[in-house]
Amino acid sequence: MKLHLKKLGHIENAVIEDADLVVIVGDNGSGKTLLLESVALVKQAFEMNKxxxxxxxxxxxxxxxxxxxxxxxxxxxxxxxxxxxxxxxxxxxxxxxxxxxxxxxxxxxxxxxxxxxxxxxxxxxxxxxxxxxxxxxxxxxxxxxxxxxxxxxxxxxxxxxxxxxxxxxxxxxxxxxxxxxxxxxxxxxxxxxxxxxxxxxxxxxxxxxxxxxxxxxxxxxxxxxxxxxxxxTYFFNTHTLFLPSERNTYIQNAIPKIVEQDNRSLGMRYSEHLFVKEYLNFTSAIKNYSILSNIPNEYNLLFDGTPTFNEDGEVESIVQDDKVIKKVLFSTKMNRMVPYLIINNPLKNYNTLIVEEPEAHMSLKSMTDLVNFFKYLLERKSLFITTHSDVFFTKINNLLLKNPDTSVKIYELVLENRKSNLKEIIKNEYGYKIELFSNELEELFNETIELQNGD
Incomplete structure (x- = not known):
């Protein structure tokens, strides 16, 4: 699917096309969420009306x-x-x-x-x-x-x-x-x-x-x-799971009435509403059917243990050998990984996953673990990712250099004078060059050299 959007909020122009992996890089406030919400909505509309x-x-x-x-x-x-x-x-x-x-x-x-x-x-x-x-x-x-x-x-x-x-x-x-x-x-x-x-x-x-x-x-x-x-192969069977940047906060506020109303009447963003509905569907499946018995080992590696669930279908602990870590004591990484478990809802078959800022609050090692997890997912699903982290993008770039046959689209949402335009980045011999990172890192390098030289 190849969409052309104009005047989407402060996004002047954007052409975005499906691939196994789509990465959108952009500064804070450039409109990444608006763009992905629109893509998700169109996919959902086609699925519901097929x-x-x-x-x-x-x-x-x-x-x-x-x-x-x-x-x-x-x-x-x-x-x-x-x-x-x-x-x-x-x-x-x-x-x-x-x-x-x-x-x-x-x-x-x-x-x-x-x-x-x-x-x-x-x-x-x-x-x-x-x-x-x-x-x-x-x-x-x-x-x-x-x-x-x-x-x-x-x-x-x-x-x-x-x-x-x-x-x-x-x-x-x-x-x-x-x-x-x-x-x-x-x-x-x-x-x-x-x-x-x-x-x-x-x-x-x-x-x-x-x-x-x-x-x-x-x-x-x-x-x-x-x-x-x-x-x-074009737009049907596109069950999409949207993991917004503030997904952990949304889990805490998830209540059943959200499923029955539209996001506008609830004063929620569209992505938040999508996520909360899927999270509640997931917990309901666990609660009513107790059917999440075999979580793939790739998820256990992310958690450094095996997640367990309470009677309400919510994650309550991580089991590490003979040690049990209660949810209240989860590390930041563990908490950030909990929403990914929704992918395993046996009553749904998600084949498109949209993740905003997957690297947020992650250490460098945790980012590496997450990129390895994405490699596993890419063998099974399509991924849309947004980021404004140069380190995380470099890890994604290296993944693509190691796997050149991956179908991929890389975009930069360029923000100038409070208006954004989506630019497709073409691969060179070193992978994909993002102007946002190159300019900022060059300025940082020059400033550091000046300070070290006492200029």
């Missing part, structure tokens, strides 16, 4: 594409699967018809433009807290269907007493909706009825089943699944 986009684009895609398979065999294959308690895979190919991509892309562009306009209004209300602001938002790389678009998927099914289930996660819900047939096995084996419900409001007469109608429903859902697959 079903609407797929449904609205569906008609155009259905008319201009086809599922390539022997659809007549579906009913018999499913009947055999039900009667024989058999697991079976069915292969489907999705193809765009010749010269049809323009109509499909017009429908897609219309839906995405509509959502971008909605996101712009939400940025005014929830990020800037100013309905009269004149922020501009544009998506620079709207995805497109191409004539050569071709996807092939194999969906495997098994049957319980009441429902068909697919082991393909993207397809699971939609296909389950089609085949939510109560006691279907009972109907087939005992011939107790002539009608079975497929979905609310639809009935299919049994001969085993009406193959034509079943096939149509089946293909309609498959087309929607294929639309999701094509768009998924």
């Amino acid at each position: 079903k609407t986009i797929v449904d609205n684009v569906f008609k155009s895609v259905k008319k201009n594409s086809e599922i390539v398979t022997d659809i007549k065999k579906i009913g018999k294959e499913l009947e055999s699967l039900i009667l024989n308690d058999d697991n079976q895979g069915i292969t489907f190919n999705f193809e765009i018809k010749p010269n049809a991509e323009e109509e499909i892309n017009e429908a897609l562009h219309k839906e995405i433009t509509k959502l971008i306009n909605t996101s712009k209004q939400m940025i005014k209300e929830r990020v800037l807290l100013d309905d009269d602001s004149i922020v501009e938002l544009e998506l620079l790389d709207i995805p497109k269907f191409k004539e050569e678009t071709h996807l092939c998927s194999v969906y495997s099914f098994y049957v319980t007493d009441s429902i068909f289930i697919t082991n393909n996660l993207d397809a699971k819900k939609q296909l389950a909706d089609i085949f939510d047939i109560i006691n279907l096995r009972k109907f087939i084996k005992e011939d107790m009825a002539n009608i079975v419900d497929i979905t609310p409001g639809d009935t299919v007469y049994r001969n085993f089943l009406n193959y034509d109608k079943l096939s149509e429903k089946f293909c309609d859902s498959l087309i929607k699944i294929f639309i999701q697959e094509i768009l998924a």
Whole structure:
């Protein structure tokens, strides 16, 4: 996703693009939080509205594409699967018809433009807290269907007493909706009825089943699944966890009513509201399900021990061999690491992590430990990081020099005359040079030399 924002508060212009690692460097007050809050909001808007986009684009895609398979065999294959308690895979190919991509892309562009306009209004209300602001938002790389678009998927099914289930996660819900047939096995084996419900409001007469109608429903859902697959790599499945700079203070103030209201009515920043909701979801999962049993060892290394939780789902201690450190005695590093545990919420699958000032209050050794932890996370998630620490950025720069294949975007938010502009930093032989650090360090060096020489 590549966003172009203008007049975002005091940010005059910013073009920011996704990568496995995005680092934004900037001085205090340059607008780093505003920028990341806006990115997070757009990602959340697309995630929440993906079903609407797929449904609205569906008609155009259905008319201009086809599922390539022997659809007549579906009913018999499913009947055999039900009667024989058999697991079976069915292969489907999705193809765009010749010269049809323009109509499909017009429908897609219309839906995405509509959502971008909605996101712009939400940025005014929830990020800037100013309905009269004149922020501009544009998506620079709207995805497109191409004539050569071709996807092939194999969906495997098994049957319980009441429902068909697919082991393909993207397809699971939609296909389950089609085949939510109560006691279907009972109907087939005992011939107790002539009608079975497929979905609310639809009935299919049994001969085993009406193959034509079943096939149509089946293909309609498959087309929607294929639309999701094509768009998924772009902006779907972007569950984002935002860790703001004052996250530990926000934990102390987290109360359930926050989940039920928007951030503006609570007088909270958008990032604070996002974080508190995810923290409360995390503690609720631990409290109600007690399902956080296997924390990866990389987290234990950060804490120099194993975190334990109380009955309310909150961290209460760190166990180090035979010693227990109570939360009230946690070191600064331990406290700063607690929010990262939210990533392990088993009821969520965060694939984008936004962290403001991860180096705050950290020693040099702790920064090294944190960078090593980020290396571990980068193998599993996308990271957005802000910083104004030259030491921490140097450690990130060294990480990237050691791992040159990492997909990365480095930006500097340059503040001049109370206005900021986002500048992309291009890699040179030494990595990435940040003007903010270079200028300040040069001035510090010259001042130090003068003082030492007695000038």
